[in-house]
Amino acid sequence: MVQENNNKGNQISRRSFLTTGATAAAGFMIVPRHVLGGKGYTAPSDRLRVAGIGVGGKGESDIAEFAKGPADIVVLCDVHDSRAANSVKRFPKAKYYKDYREMLDKEHKNIDAVSVSTPDHNHAVQAMAAMQLGKHVYVQKPLTHDIYEARKLTEAAKKYKVVTQMGNQGASGDGVRQLMEWYNAGLIGDVHTVYCWTNRPVWPQGIPWPTEKAEVPKDLDWNLWLGTAPQKDYVNKLVPFNWRGWWDYGTGALGDMGCHIVEPPFRVLGLGYPTSAEASVGSVYVDEFKQGYFPDSCPPSSHVIMNFQGKSGDIKLHWMDGGIQPARPEELGPNERMGDGGNGAIFIGTKGKMMCGTYGMYPSLLPSSRNKEVNVAKTIARVPEGHYVQWVNACIAGYGKKELSAPFEIAGPLTETILMGNLAIRSYDVRKPKASGNGFDYPGRYIKLLWDGPNMKITNFEDANQFVKRNYRDGFTLGA
Numbered sequence: 001m002v003q004e005n006n007n008k009g010n011q012i013s014r015r016s017f018l019t020t021g022a023t024a025a026a027g028f029m030i031v032p033r034h035v036l037g038g039k040g041y042t043a044p045s046d047r048l049r050v051a052g053i054g055v056g057g058k059g060e061s062d063i064a065e066f067a068k069g070p071a072d073i074v075v076l077c078d079v080h081d082s083r084a085a086n087s088v089k090r091f092p093k094a095k096y097y098k099d100y101r102e103m104l105d106k107e108h109k110n111i112d113a114v115s116v117s118t119p120d121h122n123h124a125v126q127a128m129a130a131m132q133l134g135k136h137v138y139v140q141k142p143l144t145h146d147i148y149e150a151r152k153l154t155e156a157a158k159k160y161k162v163v164t165q166m167g168n169q170g171a172s173g174d175g176v177r178q179l180m181e182w183y184n185a186g187l188i189g190d191v192h193t194v195y196c197w198t199n200r201p202v203w204p205q206g207i208p209w210p211t212e213k214a215e216v217p218k219d220l221d222w223n224l225w226l227g228t229a230p231q232k233d234y235v236n237k238l239v240p241f242n243w244r245g246w247w248d249y250g251t252g253a254l255g256d257m258g259c260h261i262v263e264p265p266f267r268v269l270g271l272g273y274p275t276s277a278e279a280s281v282g283s284v285y286v287d288e289f290k291q292g293y294f295p296d297s298c299p300p301s302s303h304v305i306m307n308f309q310g311k312s313g314d315i316k317l318h319w320m321d322g323g324i325q326p327a328r329p330e331e332l333g334p335n336e337r338m339g340d341g342g343n344g345a346i347f348i349g350t351k352g353k354m355m356c357g358t359y360g361m362y363p364s365l366l367p368s369s370r371n372k373e374v375n376v377a378k379t380i381a382r383v384p385e386g387h388y389v390q391w392v393n394a395c396i397a398g399y400g401k402k403e404l405s406a407p408f409e410i411a412g413p414l415t416e417t418i419l420m421g422n423l424a425i426r427s428y429d430v431r432k433p434k435a436s437g438n439g440f441d442y443p444g445r446y447i448k449l450l451w452d453g454p455n456m457k458i459t460n461f462e463d464a465n466q467f468v469k470r471n472y473r474d475g476f477t478l479g480a
Helices: 014-019 033-037 058-066 081-090 100-110 120-131 147-160 174-184 222-226 252-261 263-268 386-397 408-426 462-467
Strands: 048-053 071-077 095-097 113-116 136-139 164-166 191-197 276-281 284-287 290-292 302-310 313-321 344-349 353-356 364-366 449-452
Touching: 048 058, 048 100, 048 386, 058 071, 058 081, 058 113, 058 386, 071 081, 071 100, 095 100, 100 120, 113 120, 120 136, 120 147, 136 386, 147 408, 164 386, 164 408, 174 263, 174 344, 174 353, 191 252, 191 263, 252 263, 252 302, 252 313, 252 408, 263 344, 263 408, 276 408, 302 408, 408 449, 408 462
Parallel strands: 048 071, 048 113, 071 095, 113 136, 136 164, 191 313
Antiparallel strands: 191 344, 276 302, 276 449, 284 290, 302 313, 344 353, 353 364
C-alpha cells in the first residue's frame, strides 16, 4: 500500500523511507524488501491500492490497465451490477459497493487512489470526495460536466496535493509529441487556424425526451445513477450508452471526443482560455415547414468556432461533429485519408500544414512527401509505460515527484475549453419563448459570445451563464 497522503504530498517508497532512517507511523521498523521477500520481491508500499467508481465498460478497461502496473484493485463500486460483473469476476478479492459515498466512508483507510469512470454528470462530485480524503484520482474524459466543476477540481488537485490524470490517453502518445517537435522546429510557421472534427455522435441526439416510461433494470440503482441530475423517470435504452446525448447527464459529441481531438492543438499551441465562441447546429425535421430543437438533447450536429490569443497572434479553432468535415487541404492527395477517416485535426500555419487523427495518432506533415524529407530530432520525452501506468507510478512516487501527461492543471483548462463550446451550443433565452411552441429561442447561436475565462463568465449574453454551473440534486455536493 502507498502511505496515505493526508494532504502533505509526502508519499515515499519503503526503500527511501529506510534511507532517511524513518520509522512507520504505526511505530514498527520497516524491513528491507530483500529480507521480506528475496530478489524481485515488491514491497507492499511500492504498490498502489486502487478503488474503481464505475467499473463497467470503459471503467472495466481502465482498472484492467492500472493492474498491468504496480497496482492492486482492492475496491469496486458500481450502481449497475451486470455492468460490473466482468470486473467483479476479474478482481474477486475486491470489495464491492453501490454508493461511492459509503465506499469512501468505509474504505478510505484501505485505498490510496480512486478511478472515476461514471457518466459525465457525476465525475466532479465523486472525484472531489476522493481528493478531499487525500486520494489520488484518475478521471475519465471529459473531466467534468460543467466549466465550474473543472475549475474547482483543478484548484483541489493543488490544494490537496494529490496526483491526478484525465483519461485522454492520447496525451501520453508519441503522436502529439511528434507534432510538438515539428511545430517547435518551425516547420509550419505560426498556426492561425485549426480544424477539428468527429463523426460522432453514434447515439441518438436532437430528439425529444421520451414520453413513455420504461422499467428500470432490476440490477440498476436508478437513484444512485441519477446522482447530481434532476429526478426523472427512467427511459428505455438510456443506460449504458445513450445518456451521452442528453444534457442532464452527458456532454454530447464535443464533450465525448473533444478531449481526444482538441487536445493535440491545445497542447502543441499552448492554448489557454478561449476569448470568444460562436456556434451553429443542425436541426431535425418535426413536420412540414417546422424544424426541431429540443433543449434536453444535444443537437445532431454542430460547428463551433473558438478564438484564442496565441503567442504570435489570434488563433481560430473550428470544431465540427455529426459527420461535418472541413474542406480537404489542397496538399492532400485525392485518395489519401484525412485524419483517421472519421476524426482528426488539421493545423494551418504561415509556412505549411500538418494533421493527425484521434489521440494525435497518425501525425503527418502536408503534403505527405514532406514526412520522408524532414528529420527533426526527438526533443520531448516519450511515455513508454503508457498513460495508465504513468499515473500509477506517479502516485507511488508522490505528489510533484513525476511528470504526468494530463494532470488537472492541464486537463482542467482543456475541459473548460471543450465545455465552452457546449455553452455556445446551448445558449438559449428562456425569457423569449418561440411562437413554434417549443418554449426556447437560441439567440446565443447567432452572436459571438465573449468569454472572460478567469472569471468564468460570458460578458455579452447573460443567459448563457446558466450553463457554467449546475444546481445539484439534494444529497450531492461539490466539496464538504
